[in-house]
Amino acid sequence: MKRSLQVVAVTVAAVSSLGLSMYGSSAASPAVAADPNAKVEYSGTLSILTKFGLQQLSPYFVNLAQEYEKLHPGVKVELIQESDDSVKGKTKTLVASNSLPDVYFSWTGSWAGNFVRGNRAVDLSKVIGPDTDWGKTLSPAAVKAFQYNGKLYGIPLYQDAxxxxxxxxxxxxxxxxxxxxxxxxxxxxxxxxxxxxxxxxxxxxxxxxxxxxxxxxxxxxxxxxxxxxxxxxxxxxxxxxxxxxxxxxxxxxxxxxxxxxxxxxxxxxxxxxxxxxxxxxxxxxxxxxxxxxxxxxxxxxxxxxxxxxxxxxxxxxxxxxxxxGAPEGYMINAASKNIPLAIDFMKFVTSKENAQILSAPPYGQPSATIGGASESNMSVSVVDGLKEINAASFLMPWLxxxxxxxxxxxxxxxxxxxxxxxxxxxxxxxxxxxxxxxxx
The missing domain is CATH 3.40.190.10 (Periplasmic binding protein-like II)
Structure with missing residues (x-):
């Protein structure tokens, strides 16, 4: 979970101000829960903030966006691709200006909890819970890592350690x-x-x-x-x-x-x-x-x-x-005008087919999707590392x-x-x- 700004003084200021703005701003949206029966309107623009800005990783979401647009010609997917170094600073800026995209990257722990406390994340319990069709396709432990006050707010993309x-x-x-x-x-x-x-x-x-x-x-x-x-x-x-x-x-x-x-x-x-x-x-x-x-x-x-x-x-x-280690994933902006579409896009991202692409070289990000980590097309070291993660008794979160x-x-x-x-x-x-x- 690589996270940084250029100097510690900037890091300290960014972490502190981001936390305050996420749950202290009166401009934050009211609490919102996803409706599993909501109709998806395949039109308009869907904005996504990723942590795949590095040259080796960026094609993953670019290709997904293009494929999704082919499936739904009325939809335009707008990507904001940040690196591990820049995503915190970018998130801080977007939060401060109340300009979070429809879907945004998040770590677990207190980081995601700040979005929850600020009512900036959609409650996904009814669409990603363990008894839902989507929830059954994802690692239960990875989904639970985004649980706050008994509710589920995140979509785990990959497991990390x-x-x-x-x-x-x-x-x-x-x-x-x-x-x-x-x-x-x-x-x-x-x-x-x-x-x-x-x-x-x-x-x-x-x-x-x-x-x-x-x-x-x-x-x-x-x-x-x-x-x-x-x-x-x-x-x-x-x-x-x-x-x-x-x-x-x-x-x-x-x-x-x-x-x-x-x-x-x-x-x-x-x-x-x-x-x-x-x-x-x-x-x-x-x-x-x-x-x-x-x-x-x-x-x-x-x-x-x-x-x-x-x-x-x-x-x-x-x-x-x-x-x-900890899973890392994405949250849906509670202020989004396209919540059903955002959820549909993330279902597409976490499909078994796309998950197996994510887990294989050159990306090597072991998917949180069940069956998304296929040993047949993954590096041996990533396969063995994933076994170590699954055998761990406790995932120590990033401090x-x-x-x-x-x-x-x-x-x-x-x-x-x-x-x-x-x-x-x-x-x-x-x-x-x-x-x-x-x-x-």
Whole structure:
């Protein structure tokens, strides 16, 4: 779930103001529920905000829009295609001007909850619930991830989770194997660095990559009920000792496995490129990046690409079977004049046929549609990664979407400071506690 703005100061402002505007604006639409019996009028313009702006991904929605327009000549599909870097800023702008499109991208957690609280998302319970025709075609867990106050508001498009990608050739040359625990990962990093290669390429200029490392380590060190309590502003305490333990582990990883404080001056795209160019041995990446990291045209070939879950630290008191990740999808604007048409378009997007295209190269986005992930046309690594996701006991949500905007902003800025060496784990948690207390 790549999310960033150019600098942390901008990120903090964007997260905070977006949260306030989404549920604090009097211009927000009244609560709206989708009518399963509403007639679809195949006419007019349908606007869509996607997170498929990257060159490799953009053809997916472009092709879908063209196909839908052929099926329904009276409809014009207008795409606003943003990248992982720009979608937050674009969403903020659209919300502030009350110009959200008919369909818009959303993460789960507090991020989507802001739209729900602001009555900016259509209640889809009667059209996507588990007993509906559409709901039966989608992963129940993925649909439930967009549940708020017992109602369903999102349309999951794909499932996502974080894994450590590694270069099998580099590991083999050094006699290394996928580490069994966190301590063995650090030892492997020492051996890789000694050989002259970068152990883990990490670009934290945008601040969210550190969030991903910390999130998985928190899931390992802090019990799930405690995490979920602390995500809720009404009950948040952030006092469990596992928080500091996890951040100390993250600091060790930054020191022994990466370029240290220099990671804050490197972009995530540059870090991924270093891995793709076989200049680093490992890169912590989302499953949706597997097919971008290793291609027939890159230095790192698909046959040399391997992955493993970030290993569990010895003595961790959280859930060792957890994995950092969450489905990502789309919501329908409650102010839309084309709600039935928007729903019909998203049914088309999530059809089994289109889902299988999404799951296969070059997109490699494992679909949330049942039967939409066909092993026959998917990369082996994506197939295996999806099995890991399905076997996980708990999907640890992204910290900056699970928490309220102000708390999320503190996590982003403080973890960047921790990576840069200007804050300690204890100081980070002090700041998080202050923000959580202020959010109550």
């Amino acid at each position: 974080k894994f450590m990608g590694y270069n099998k050739q580099i590991f083999a040359k050094l006699g290394l194997k996928a580490p069994a625990n966190f301590e063995e990962l650090l030892t492997s990093c020492d051996a890789i660095r000694k050989s002259g290669a970068t152990p883990i390429s990490l670009g934290n200029k945008e601040a969210w990559p550190a969030i991903h490392f910390a999130g998985q380590l928190l899931a390992y060190n802090v019990p799930q009920p405690t995490l979920e309590r602390d995500f809720d502003p009404a009950t948040a305490e952030y006092t469990d000792p596992g928080y500091v333990a996890a951040l100390k582990q993250f600091s060790q990883l930054v020191e022994r496995c990466t370029d240290g404080a220099g990671v804050n001056g490197t972009s995530y795209a540059s870090a991924l490129q270093a891995f793709t160019n076989a200049q680093s041995a490992m890169y912590y990446q989302e499953i949706i990046e597997f097919d971008q990291a290793a291609t027939s045209d890159s230095a790192l070939k698909p046959a040399d690409f391997g992955f493993f879950k970030l290993p569990v630290p010895d003595g961790a008191k959280g859930d060792p079977k957890s994995i950092e 900056d979407t699970a928490n309220p905007p102000r708390v999320a902003a503190v996590w982003l800025s403080s973890l960047q400071a921790l990576a840069g060496g200007s804050m300690t784990p204890e100081q980070v948690m002090d700041e998080v506690r202050k923000a959580a207390s202020a959010a109550k």
